[in-house]
Amino acid sequence: MLRIGKxxxxxxALFIVAFPWIAHKVPPxxxxxxxxxxxxxxxxxxxxxSLLMGYAGQISIxxxxxxxxxxxxxxxxxxxxxxxxxxxxxxxxxLSAVVAVLVGAPSLKLRGHYLAMATLAFGIIVYIVFNEETxxxxxxxxxxxxxxxxxxxxxxxxxxxxxxxxxIFVFAAFIFTANLIQSDTGRAxxxxxxxxxxxxxxxxxxxxxxxxxxxxxxxxxxxxxxLYAHYLNFINPSTFDLFFSIKLLIMIALGGMYNLWGAIxxxxxxxxxxxxxxxYFEEFEVIVYGAILLVVTIFLPKGxxxxxxxxxxxxxx
Amino acid sequence: MPKLLSAVYTILVINAIKLSAAFCGELCLINSMEKIxxxxxxxxxxITGLTVGxxxxxxxxxxxxxxxxxxxxxxxxxxxxxxxxxxxxxxxxVVKLPLIVAFPATVILVTLVGILLDRLxxxxxxxxxxxxxxIATIAASILIKGAAMxxxxxxxxxxxxxxxxxxxTVFGAVIQPQYFWVIGFLIIVVIALSIFFDRTIIGKAxxxxxxxxxxxxxxxINVQQMILLSFALSAAIGAVAGITITPISLMEYDRGAMxxxxxxxxxxxxxxxxxxxxxxxxxIMGTIESLGAGLISSGYKDAFALIVLLVVLFFKPSGIMGSxxxxxIKRF
Numbered sequence: 001m002l003r004i005g006k007x008x009x010x011x012x013a014l015f016i017v018a019f020p021w022i023a024h025k026v027p028p029x030x031x032x033x034x035x036x037x038x039x040x041x042x043x044x045x046x047x048x049x050s051l052l053m054g055y056a057g058q059i060s061i062x063x064x065x066x067x068x069x070x071x072x073x074x075x076x077x078x079x080x081x082x083x084x085x086x087x088x089x090x091x092x093x094x095l096s097a098v099v100a101v102l103v104g105a106p107s108l109k110l111r112g113h114y115l116a117m118a119t120l121a122f123g124i125i126v127y128i129v130f131n132e133e134t135x136x137x138x139x140x141x142x143x144x145x146x147x148x149x150x151x152x153x154x155x156x157x158x159x160x161x162x163x164x165x166x167x168i169f170v171f172a173a174f175i176f177t178a179n180l181i182q183s184d185t186g187r188a189x190x191x192x193x194x195x196x197x198x199x200x201x202x203x204x205x206x207x208x209x210x211x212x213x214x215x216x217x218x219x220x221x222x223x224x225x226x227l228y229a230h231y232l233n234f235i236n237p238s239t240f241d242l243f244f245s246i247k248l249l250i251m252i253a254l255g256g257m258y259n260l261w262g263a264i265x266x267x268x269x270x271x272x273x274x275x276x277x278x279x280y281f282e283e284f285e286v287i288v289y290g291a292i293l294l295v296v297t298i299f300l301p302k303g304x305x306x307x308x309x310x311x312x313x314x315x316x317x
Numbered sequence: 318m319p320k321l322l323s324a325v326y327t328i329l330v331i332n333a334i335k336l337s338a339a340f341c342g343e344l345c346l347i348n349s350m351e352k353i354x355x356x357x358x359x360x361x362x363x364i365t366g367l368t369v370g371x372x373x374x375x376x377x378x379x380x381x382x383x384x385x386x387x388x389x390x391x392x393x394x395x396x397x398x399x400x401x402x403x404x405x406x407x408x409x410x411v412v413k414l415p416l417i418v419a420f421p422a423t424v425i426l427v428t429l430v431g432i433l434l435d436r437l438x439x440x441x442x443x444x445x446x447x448x449x450x451x452i453a454t455i456a457a458s459i460l461i462k463g464a465a466m467x468x469x470x471x472x473x474x475x476x477x478x479x480x481x482x483x484x485x486t487v488f489g490a491v492i493q494p495q496y497f498w499v500i501g502f503l504i505i506v507v508i509a510l511s512i513f514f515d516r517t518i519i520g521k522a523x524x525x526x527x528x529x530x531x532x533x534x535x536x537x538i539n540v541q542q543m544i545l546l547s548f549a550l551s552a553a554i555g556a557v558a559g560i561t562i563t564p565i566s567l568m569e570y571d572r573g574a575m576x577x578x579x580x581x582x583x584x585x586x587x588x589x590x591x592x593x594x595x596x597x598x599x600x601i602m603g604t605i606e607s608l609g610a611g612l613i614s615s616g617y618k619d620a621f622a623l624i625v626l627l628v629v630l631f632f633k634p635s636g637i638m639g640s641x642x643x644x645x646i647k648r649f
Contacts, residue, residue, distance in 0.1 A: 059448055061455070106631035113390040116451050117581055118630050121623040124578065132616040242574060246455060253452055284467055290460030297453045298441045
């Protein structure tokens with residue numbers, strides 16, 4: 001849990017780099033590169049969330065709101081005011097961080113379910129704002145005309161190019177998060193999760209650290225939102241509804257919240273489920289998600305990333 | 318808290334007067350036959366608010382019953398209300414049972430769902446923490462919602478009002494008879510519960526579990542059974558809320574989450590765990606929502622209750638009638 005091995009990272013990086021090339025060679029999975037872009041975008045959110053849930057022991061059911069704030073800040077400032085996309089991405093991050101402090105600071109002082117309910121309420125409020133402020137957001141119809149991204153004249157205008165851009169962000173976030181876990185901050189967070197009174201007695205600034213992680217996860221979600229908006233060039237509020245927040249929760253629970261790999265496994269599996277493998281169920285996929293979440297919570301409390309531990313346990317006996 | 322509330326009310330009322338003055342001016346010009354006075358309008362919003370608030374109060378009471386015994390916040394609480402409405406529609410419109418038979422049948426069926434929720438989602442968890450319990454109830458709520466969509470589809474359903482739809486006009490406000498049923502059932506639920514908790518052995522055993530589960534099991538109370546009972550009881554109350562509100566606001570499969578959040582807001586506003594608090598919180602929540610939607614913006618109707626929830630969480634998390642001392646002893 002503590003150390004993230006270098007070998008798995010290297011293998012994973014190799015897989016990610018080679019993936020578009022493999023996808024081109026194998027016709028049935030040709031469109032998987034496109035789906036992998038969404039996997040990357042969701043990975044950014046789940047990395048922050050798994051730090052919040054698994055390491056700080058706090059639950060958020062409102063991260064769709066930060067995802068939406070990032071997307072809408074980028075969309076409004078680029079499409080309506082013609083600002084530079086990278087600058088807008090940065091503005092989105094600042095706005096999300098400020099909002100996260102405002103929402104998080106009071107509720108993180110309280111226990112357990114209070115943050116869950118506060119973020120749930122906050123998420124729904126933001127969703128209503130996206131729908132109602134038609135002059136800014138285009139209302140339920142959404143916004144079009146969001147430009148793509150380019151850097152120093154190099155346009156990320158093909159699926160493959162955008163894929164690499166997104167995954168560069170994911171790797172940066174992964175390595176930063178891994179380092180954060182192995183730093184003093186990470187140790188403090190685990191202490192808080194293990195026992196708040198004990199951590200407090202050792203002089204750990206409990207609400208300070210919780211807030212830090214909450215803001216960090218909001219910033220990553222906002223970044224993901226901006227990347228989403230610039231990739232699709234179109235956004236509408238339904239992407240950022242309550243169910244997306246719950247889907248993020250399912251990703252984390254399925255992958256395993258006590259391990260950063262869990263965030264990536266969960267995001268990957270749920271994204272492929274919803275984009276590719278659950279077409280048969282159409283809108284009833286929600287039942288499948290509910291079942292997955294319940295079964296994982298009861299039988300695999302550490303998620304899929306925790307299965308090696310369980311298997312190890314069998315052999316030790 | 319009273320200070321804060323009175324401030325909120327003052328702001329609402331000032332806005333109300335300003336806006337409705339403008340409204341009234343226009344409306345009176347357009348339709349001089351129908352005189353809508355400022356007081357009439359506000360009275361109308363108050364009545365509707367108290368009715369909807371009664372539903373929130375019942376959801377909040379349901380939250381409190383489970384919270385008091387188990388310290389779990391049951392995120393699936395709103396689904397009981399949704400199921401109450403839709404199962405009643407099934408019994409009434411499909412099976413064609415008379416209202417008086419369909420009502421208890423629905424309550425029993427939803428109670429069974431509550432029991433199943435405890436047996437299948439809560440009890441199997443081996444190392445319960447606040448995180449896993451929240452996730453389990455969320456999982457259950459989306460499962461129930463999905464199942465409801467499978468069974469009833471996405472259309473909203475109507476029920477006939479219990480005693481017709483001939484509205485009464487009082488002070489210029491239109492009051493449907495069903496409003497009295499809703500408020501009446503809230504009163505019945507509250508009286509029944511206070512008799513149950515104060516006068517019966519089982520009720521007292523449940524209160525004992527709420528105070529201290531370990532001590533309760535030492536004196537021979539079966540805590541597991543009490544937890545089961547708490548889920549059954551709060552499902553039954555949810556069903557009553559769903560059945561009585563459906564003739565007014567219809568019912569559809571995805572209503573649960575919003576009802577749960579608002580009901581939780583009512584519970585927090587009144588003080589989590591306090592039954593009188595839940596009732597007062599629910600009624601205030603409903604009134605604020607109705608006034609806000611009517612006088613400020615109908616598009617933001619759902620946001621008002623949630624903003625109240627956030628404000629209470631931030632400034633007085635113990636609510637009107639809760640106490641910080643009690644919330645400190647709680648595990649979660």
